[in-house]
Amino acid sequence: MYTETAMLGLDVPLRASERAYRQLRGEILNGLLAPGAALLEVEQAERIGVSRTPLREAVARLIADGLVVGRRGRGFEVTDISVDSISELYELRQALEVQAIRLAATRREPAPFLKLRDAFVTAPELLDQGDIGVHRYYVLIDELEDAVDAAVENPFLVGALRAVRTHLARIRRLARRNPMRLRAAASEHLLIIDAIIAGDPSLAAHATHIHLHQSLLSVLATIDEDSATGVNPALVD
């Protein structure tokens, strides 16, 4: 077992380009670098503590991720998020997740989903426990996504899903948390899990379709409210 270092987080000193990439990516996802923010090479390189060469590599990866766009001539800037782009992202998300869930239900390996089922059954109780409970609920969702990814066994599809989730993370920051919605979402997830366990691809697909439909409605609704009350100046469009 000589891969033990890979199991742990990060014993190995990361390459400078990797550090720069993770830091910038993290700062964009959590909103520290707001949409539209300008990225100057020298400035960012100094701030992060790497030279321009690895920083450029990091920015190139961010551009490939769609988190950053190059401005003609004058540096780069963080991609901004419009309401339109949220609906567009969900059009892609729906295609990918429906396919992924359908395949997961087809594979007929219910073991990991049986454990998740137990967890999601008790999710409503979790959501009564305040912020810490909500956080543990999100961890549960991550585990569900991981289980689906593992069941799908398709690097192309999983890769595309990961890209979508990256953008979703930014959107979730804009949409206020709605406890009612989370409770409803939990039961929608439970239905999806049950369909996977039952090996019913069609049911799983339709349940996913509905779940994402409700999710988008909820996101758009909270954003509409907030933009009406001026809470989210980030969303002009």
Add this chain to the structure above:
Amino acid sequence: MYTETAMLGLDVPLRASERAYRQLRGEILNGLLAPGAALLEVEQAERIGVSRTPLREAVARLIADGLVVGRRGRGFEVTDISVDSISELYELRQALEVQAIRLAATRREPAPFLKLRDAFVTAPELLDQGDIGVHRYYVLIDELEDAVDAAVENPFLVGALRAVRTHLARIRRLARRNPMRLRAAASEHLLIIDAIIAGDPSLAAHATHIHLHQSLLSVLATIDEDSATGVNPALVD
């Protein structure tokens, strides 16, 4: 109209990194750089005539495209294509194209598809005209894809589709051309176009599903034959 230079191909001298990217990408797609081929920085930089810095940027983009993978320590190599990966790619392709076609049919702007319809009606005649006709048929397919992309109006979805098409281009090189299949494919395309024109998303989606199903069967069949007769040593797995 000061964007006229953008309309033409390439008046502006391209950046070295862009040149390197396009050249390497092209060579990978047309098989000149075979799957598994090693890419050494210095060697490739000299060959293309750029220095290592822009070449590294180009390779980084190729890695993001999934055309190249980094080998631990010793350079990079061109991603290889397995039969499994073809089926996996089609699982993703199906999700994306079905969604794209469905959306295109929903948008209800039949104008560009009416022109394409005429072209596809005469496609069988085209396919009787040998290699030049086959080439023009492929151009037609490109135009159909472009029309769908334009109708969909969704950068996320179109971006994911482009990534898939990149990998498809490599696979097409492996699958021998089958005139019978092309003729069948043309009529499948016609059905899809008609469904879009009719504004029938469900019909369009199902027609696409079937088209891709047949396409995958055809690809896998020709590859099986070839690997049995040893024509395609690239496909070991």
Add this chain to the structure above:
DNA sequence: GATCGCTATTGTGTATACAGAAACCGCAAT
């Protein structure tokens, strides 16, 4: 007072130099 042009500054694009790490080869020892 406004507009045009020049210049200075700033920032990117590229090349190259240097350091560190990993693989290869040869040698020796078991």
Add this chain to the structure above:
DNA sequence: ATTGCGGTTTCTGTATACACAATAGCGATC
């Protein structure tokens, strides 16, 4: 003969220096 060890070499990762392009600011002219 095989395996382990060390030197050597080659390649990557990073920093830095230089050249070119673009922009902004300022001044001059109309």
